[in-house]
Amino acid sequence: MPSRDFKRTDRVGAELRRELGLLVHAAVRDHALPSVSVSDVEVTRDLDWATVWVTALQAERAAEAVKALNELAVEFRRALSRSMRIRRVPELRFKYDDSVDKSERIERLLRESGNPRGGATER
Template sequence: MPSRDFKRTDRVGAELRREIGTLVHAAVRDHGLPSCSVSDVEVTRDLDWATVWVTALLPEQSKEAVKALNELAGEFRRTLSRQMRLRRVPEMRFKYDDSVDKGERIDHLLRENPASSSSEDSDD
């Protein structure tokens, strides 16, 4: 029997990412939340919990956005239970994904100090 290169949790996570992304976009528009988007969804193996990673357009508003999304999680879950073909929709907890901020900081540091990278290139 051929081995599967994908897991059910990955498929459920991808589907949740699409659906929750749409719901978060609508919540930002309707509830006046800080602008944010879903970057990833991690689902536990038993499909009981989903950790939804979000990024904010303005990092200083990230705590406010995550708090509001966690308050709306029950409403999102009810909506998803009607939209998705899952026996049980996982409970969601929203967390801020700071990887974009870290990447921008690294990029800024590299651009700020270009002399060190150019001196390494001239040693050849």
């Protein structure tokens, strides 16, 4: 039998990312939350837990948004159980994905170090 290049957890994570993206977008609009989007979903091997990584437009309000999303996690899970064809929907944990903030900081530092006046470097 040929080996599979994908895992069930990866497929479930991808589907959760799509579905949660829509649910989170609606929650941001309906509950007047700071603007966030789902960047990734990591599912445990036993499919009991899913860590949902979100990015925020305003990094300073990210904690507020993550707290609200964790409070809405039960509602999201209920909606997912109706929309997904899966026996048991994993428990959801929302966490802030600060990788975008870190990369922007690194880019800014590189730009500043390339030109002593702090502007763009010439090519």
